[in-house]
Amino acid sequence: MNVYKDYSLKHFNTFNLDVKTKYYYEVFDENELKDIIKVIQGANNFLILGSGSNILFTKDFDGIVIKYKRNDIEILHESENDVLISADANVIWDDLVNYAVNKNYYGLENLSLIPGTVGAAPVQNIGAYGVEVSNVIEFVEGYKISSGEKKILYKEDCAFAYRDSIFKNEFKNNFIITRVTFRLSKEKKINVSYRDLQNYFKDVSINLITASDIREAVIKIRKSKLPDLALFGNAGSFFKNPEVPITTLELIRKDYTDLPFHKINDKYKIPAAWLIEKCGFKGKRIGNVGTYEKQALVIINYGNATGEEIKNFADEIKKAVYNKFNINLEYEVMII
Ligand SMILES: Cc1cc2nc3c(=O)[nH]c(=O)nc-3n(C[C@H](O)[C@H](O)[C@H](O)COP(=O)(O)OP(=O)(O)OC[C@H]3O[C@@H](n4cnc5c(N)ncnc54)[C@H](O)[C@@H]3O)c2cc1C
Structure with a gap:
């Protein structure tokens, strides 16, 4: 097992955010994993990390990040x-x-x-x-x-x-x-x-x-x-596509006959990208953060954004969609 203190996660999250974790444990087999489990039992500040492609770190992580390294x-x-x-x-x-x-x-x-x-x-x-x-x-x-x-x-x-x-x-x-x-x-x-x-x-x-x-x-x-990860930090779709009842769907369709939707059981799934675009956020950029010009669901770090800036931008989108369509978008990305 390798243990690192105050370890940068810049290369372990696809937003490329330069946050640090208090401890970073690299665990190489199941025996080592059992040892680390004893350490984190009862603690709540730990994170199992894959490639960090679905995580937004809004600050340094004051806990233990665990990376299980087996690859077969x-x-x-x-x-x-x-x-x-x-x-x-x-x-x-x-x-x-x-x-x-x-x-x-x-x-x-x-x-x-x-x-x-x-x-x-x-x-x-x-x-x-x-x-x-x-x-x-x-x-x-x-x-x-x-x-x-x-x-x-x-x-x-x-x-x-x-x-x-x-x-x-x-x-x-x-x-x-x-x-x-x-x-x-x-x-x-x-x-x-x-x-x-x-x-x-x-x-x-x-x-x-x-x-x-x-x-x-x-x-x-x-x-x-989708944007090239090597050029633009992002975590893919930032929001889930909302599933709404027929009443919500019909209300929106009164004003927008072009609303795309897809029936799933008794709900209707609407593309979050469409809602975001209708709120004027497609390709919109504020400082170092913006949505991708070809896909409004993807939020991009244009360079030196902080996790907090990205979260604030996502919250602006959430607010705009709620105000216009009365739909509460849920994050697909895990916010830490
Ligand atoms: C450009 C881009 C495109 C994407 N396209 C898609 C897409 O088309 N469809 C889609 O579904 N997703 C997509 N994603 C999101 C992402 O790729 C997936 O969610 C992926 O599964 C995350 O893998 P990861 O290893 O990076 O997980 P991480 O981001 O490291 O972790 C994600 C979550 O899983 C947990 N976790 C990770 N490993 C373990 C483990 N071993 N045991 C327990 N918990 C664990 C973490 O604690 C965290 O809660 C995209 C992301 C990007 C950047």
Whole structure:
């Protein structure tokens, strides 16, 4: 185990914020993890860190940041139709997607190029291009901090929902994910239902599309729509897309017949980007912070912004959307 004091997290958060943590623990195996669990039991100022691509630090972190460093990918079981693949928490998410696609396993390709680690993927049930990671998760392994016991949580135990799971609720600050196991298909199973993918493949027969084609398409589309992390610090979508009742939807549609929406059970999901754009925030910049010119949902650090400036800018957006549409946007990014 390596322990660092007053350690800069500048290279460990994708907003590139130069914040410090009081302690930074690099943990290399499960035995070391059990030791560190004893240290943090009963404490509330600790954070399990992946790549910091879904976190906004608004100040220095007066506690312990834990980085679990195991990086293996293993095939647990293979049958004629499918395969169980386990990956350690610190495996880079897109490396796993690339690995699966290269082997012609289906299920992860729509989630190509999402930043971050495997361990964080179940936390907010990452999703993109019509697929959520919960579709292919078989089980999640890790340690319950309060008891120190090792647990296996099957998909049904994880309370997965839109950008949500047990790890953000009942198990918040009480579970360290060490490994995630996915059930992928060896048979061709593709999902090109998302509009951008439909457009991309409009001239291609569905029978000819492979996981590798979808990965290539998703990467191209993402690169054309999202800012390059190497140039602009950001954490992807800052807000969740709100789900509203029919009454709210109809009220907005009276003034805006162009309102896009998508029915989910008895609610209607509205793109937060549309709401933000209608409030005049698309491409708007205040000092060092702004929304991306091509995607209003992404807030950018143009250089030397502080976490507090970014949070204030996000709050301005929240206020504007609430005042205009009476909708309370929720953060997708974790604010610390
Ligand atoms: C440019 C960009 C595009 C993005 N696009 C998408 C997208 O299309 N879809 C999407 O869903 N997300 C997207 N995101 C958000 C982000 O990539 C995901 O949320 C990702 O899963 C975060 O991974 P991470 O390793 O960086 O987690 P971190 O930001 O380090 O942590 C996120 C949360 O997970 C917890 N956590 C991390 N590791 C563990 C662990 N081992 N055990 C327990 N808890 C843990 C942390 O404590 C924290 O609460 C995007 C982000 C960026 C910057």
